[in-house]
Amino acid sequence: MELSVQYLRNASSEETKExxxxxxxxxxxxxxxxxxxxxxNVLELFLDCIMKPSEKLIQFDVGGICNSCGDPANAAVITQCNGILLIIKCLSSHYAIAALCYLCDESNQDDVLKPKVVNIVxxxxxxxxxxxxxSNLAQAFLDKHVP
Structure with a gap:
């Protein structure tokens, strides 16, 4: 895994990064x-790559965040790195909605449940x-987090 992280950081080809x-x-x-x-620091790397122009790369990185954010320690890293704001920029991905569903708690629900986000969902x-x-995932998010 360590080699993969180094390769991703240094790769020049979009296909390789993806x-x-x-x-x-x-x-x-x-x-x-x-x-x-x-x-x-793979979680931080995922968050950094969300800002890249490659749609595929963004999907994989948001997927990685989604796959890992069910763990409280990972969720803390993601939220401390302004991950919620970055994930919100990717709401066209079902992974983003699932990640926000995992990440939304009392400490950050004001960031997650902004009117703009709720309206998109x-x-x-x-x-x-x-x-x-x-559509079902979006509805589950609303059922869980929006009164």
């Missing part, structure tokens, strides 16, 4: 690897032009 980000995102799905993700929940699973 492939490595996809692999790291898959690693983030496995709870026993969470400590390695934190030790190698409501549109996805009511939309027939998105995948049913995406």
């Amino acid at each position: 492939r490595i980000a996809a692999n790291l995102s898959n690693f983030a799905y496995e709870p026993y690897k969470y400590i390695f993700l934190r030790h190698l 409501k549109r996805y929940a009511a939309s027939s032009s998105v995948r049913v699973s995406f």
Whole structure:
């Protein structure tokens, strides 16, 4: 995993970055690897890559955040690095909505449940032009966090 992090930081090819980000995102799905993700600053790397212009790279990185943020220590790293604001910029991804669902708690619900965010999620929940699973996830977010 450490080599993957170094390769992602130094890769010049978008395709290479995307492939490595996809692999790291898959690693983030496995709870026993969470400590390695934190030790190698992979969560911060995911957040940095969200700002890149590559749609695929953004999807993989938001997926990695989503896969790892169910863990309280990972969620703390993500929120301390202004991850909520970055994730909100990616709301067209179902991973972003799932990540916000995990991250939303009493300490940051004002950041997560801004009217702009709630309105976007409501549109996805009511939309027939998105995948049913995406619409259902948006509705689950609303059911859980919006009174």
